Amino acid sequence: MELRKNYFADVRKDDLHEIGQPRARLDSPGHVTGKTAYFADRNFPGMLHLKMVRSPHHHARIRSIDTSDAEKHPGVLKILTARDVPHNVYTILILIQVGPEDETVLADGKVRWKGEAVVAVLAETERAAQEAAAKVKVDYEVLPAVLDMEEALKPGAPIVNEYHGQNYYLYDSGECRKVRFGDVEAGFAGADHILEQSYQSSPIEHAPTETTGCVVVPEPNDRFTCYTNTQAMFFTLDNSSIILQMPGSKLHFVGGTVGGGFGGKVDVIVEPIAILGAKLTGRPVSFIYSREEEMQISSPRAAEKVIIKDGVMKDGRIVARKVTGYTDAGAYSRHSPYGAQKGAAHYPGPYTIPNVWIDTYCVYTNRTPSSAMRGFGVTIGDFALEVQMDKLARLIGMDPLEFRFINAYRDGDMKAHRQPTEGAALIECMQEASRAANWPVAEKYMAMSSYAKGA
Amino acid sequence: MAKVPVQFTLNGSEKAEFIDSGTTLLNALRDKIGDTSPKGGCHQGTCGACSVIVDGELRLSCLTLAETCNGASITTTSGLADGGVLHTLQRAFLDTFATQCGFCSPGMIIAAKVLLDHTPNPSREEVVEALSGNICRCTGYEPIIQAVLTAARSNSQNAA
Numbered sequence: 112m113e114l115r116k117n118y119f120a121d122v123r124k125d126d127l128h129e130i131g132q133p134r135a136r137l138d139s140p141g142h143v144t145g146k147t148a149y150f151a152d153r154n155f156p157g158m159l160h161l162k163m164v165r166s167p168h169h170h171a172r173i174r175s176i177d178t179s180d181a182e183k184h185p186g187v188l189k190i191l192t193a194r195d196v197p198h199n200v201y202t203i204l205i206l207i208q209v210g211p212e213d214e215t216v217l218a219d220g221k222v223r224w225k226g227e228a229v230v231a232v233l234a235e236t237e238r239a240a241q242e243a244a245a246k247v248k249v250d251y252e253v254l255p256a257v258l259d260m261e262e263a264l265k266p267g268a269p270i271v272n273e274y275h276g277q278n279y280y281l282y283d284s285g286e287c288r289k290v291r292f293g294d295v296e297a298g299f300a301g302a303d304h305i306l307e308q309s310y311q312s313s314p315i316e317h318a319p320t321e322t323t324g325c326v327v328v329p330e331p332n333d334r335f336t337c338y339t340n341t342q343a344m345f346f347t348l349d350n351s352s353i354i355l356q357m358p359g360s361k362l363h364f365v366g367g368t369v370g371g372g373f374g375g376k377v378d379v380i381v382e383p384i385a386i387l388g389a390k391l392t393g394r395p396v397s398f399i400y401s402r403e404e405e406m407q408i409s410s411p412r413a414a415e416k417v418i419i420k421d422g423v424m425k426d427g428r429i430v431a432r433k434v435t436g437y438t439d440a441g442a443y444s445r446h447s448p449y450g451a452q453k454g455a456a457h458y459p460g461p462y463t464i465p466n467v468w469i470d471t472y473c474v475y476t477n478r479t480p481s482s483a484m485r486g487f488g489v490t491i492g493d494f495a496l497e498v499q500m501d502k503l504a505r506l507i508g509m510d511p512l513e514f515r516f517i518n519a520y521r522d523g524d525m526k527a528h529r530q531p532t533e534g535a536a537l538i539e540c541m542q543e544a545s546r547a548a549n550w551p552v553a554e555k556y557m558a559m560s561s562y563a564k565g566a
Numbered sequence: 567m568a569k570v571p572v573q574f575t576l577n578g579s580e581k582a583e584f585i586d587s588g589t590t591l592l593n594a595l596r597d598k599i600g601d602t603s604p605k606g607g608c609h610q611g612t613c614g615a616c617s618v619i620v621d622g623e624l625r626l627s628c629l630t631l632a633e634t635c636n637g638a639s640i641t642t643t644s645g646l647a648d649g650g651v652l653h654t655l656q657r658a659f660l661d662t663f664a665t666q667c668g669f670c671s672p673g674m675i676i677a678a679k680v681l682l683d684h685t686p687n688p689s690r691e692e693v694v695e696a697l698s699g700n701i702c703r704c705t706g707y708e709p710i711i712q713a714v715l716t717a718a719r720s721n722s723q724n725a726a
């Protein structure tokens with residue numbers, strides 16, 4: 112690894128004695144010897160296995176649930192439905208005042224996506240739990256489903272989630288998160304060219320090698336130890352506390368070792384119901400997603416649609432940008448209102464554009480709830496806007512890297528969401544990339560600096 | 567449910583257990599014997615995290631019935647180190663940063679060991695082929711391939 116210390120040499124205070132040096136990871140010796148303890152490596156006498164009965168429909172009313180045959184299945188200890196959950200309707204981000212509570216731990220009267228948890232079965236063995244789950248009878252009245260964001264936003268579309276009342280998240284700014292900067296229509300009117308393009312993506316599954324799960328042990332002091340692979344320990348602890356109506360002091364969460372997460376393990380899904388099962392049976396409980404559940408049930412990255420309209424001058428300046436972004440939350444919010452909001456701030460990209468108009472919608476559909484994944488809210492947007500940048504450069508016959516130098520943000524530039532740019536290094540990164548990739552640009556661009564325009 | 571006896575050698579030690587007929591070798595090792603170094607990533611033979619060596623052959627323990635291993639000699643990653651001294655492959659995985667979350671590492675190391683046992687100086691292509699049944703979602707595979715090649719070089723230098 113080569114460090115270029117000549118950049119920003121006047122403001123550097125560090126001597127970078129760690130960066131660039133190999134340092135052994137503290138966890139690697141455990142990994143290579145098989146001694147690292149993942150949550151599922153804990154085995155306790157009398158441990159029960161939890162299996163979920165899941166909705167086979169995208170959208171349906173539950174007329175009745177009959178667990179009588181399942182209860183008689185050999186090895187079954189307990190069967191849980193919505194009425195067993197102390198505070199069944201929750202939403203993860205309520206901890207930071209982002210409501211409303213819109214998701215059920217176990218479905219109550221309705222299912223809103225194919226795969227939604229309806230009934231939890233606890234049995235002596237995984238096999239008994241699975242067999243008993245198959246004996247739970249749920250009578251559904253199938254309802255019209257909406258699986259497409261634009262369909263969901265049309266008047267008269269089936270309402271996915273009654274806790275919202277409409278198929279989009281209602282921000283304090285209204286039906287979408289908005290950024291308004293300058294006069295975008297005047298910008299378009301004065302532009303030499305206008306390019307409007309639409310980009311879209313499918314949901315993406317993280318597919319960690321270790322599936323989501325937890326092992327819960329009821330302790331003699333009325334506390335519960337929860338061994339979990341959550342990526343969000345305190346979100347999970349606090350939401351479990353709310354869902355179970357149990358003080359946090361009763362919950363001892365043990366985690367930190369995660370067999371791959373990538374954002375896929377930040378939801379609060381397995382722990383509350385496993386702790387409830389341990390409380391009601393007095394036995395340790397293991398709830399581990401099968402590979403099929405990991406792929407089908409755990410939250411993916413949201414599907415997104417991004418429509419970008421840019422006004423550009425022949426000399427390479429982008430003078431106006433209008434973006435409409437749609438984030439498919441699926442049936443429940445989880446982290447998607449936050450993801451869509453991040454997109455609103457991000458869509459101008461690392462470029463200074465004087466006239467910007469952005470609307471980002473968080474849309475509810477009868478699809479698997481989406482949530483966090485590596486840079487969610489901006490990753491798909493980055494794909495869209497960098498493809499758009501290449502197309503714009505081609506449109507005006509300009510080198511795509513030089514085109515980015517012209518528009519790159521620099522210290523002191525005001526971003527569209529009104530955060531002044533500080534500590535920018537895009538110019539310098541592109542100069543280095545130009546050298547490393549042997550993609551030469553004109554000397555005036557190699558002489559530019561992030562410090563100030565005209566420098 | 568009727569239990570069946572199984573008896574095998576695990577990493578040089580005699581083991582005997584009564585298990586439910588149909589128990590996989592993976593579950594027998596993890597839940598009965600207490601060797602949790604093989605991991606259950608898919609339980610359907612697609613991820614390789616459960617890889618073990620049975621009588622010198624690479625096997626997916628999630629698709630192997632424990633009762634078919636009577637009398638066999640089984641090796642797992644937890645048995646590779648010689649006292650406190652790491653196996654060449656373990657050392658190489660450390661040195662080349664071939665582990666991140668670590669969940670695939672025991673299976674990767676076992677698959678690599680079977681390769682090097684049969685092919686002490688593999689080509690890069692042979693390493694890729696040998697690891698093709700093991701999924702890693704963190705590293706992008708390159709550091710793992712380098713680890714196996716490094717271990718092979720290290721072995722041949724020690725032998726010379």
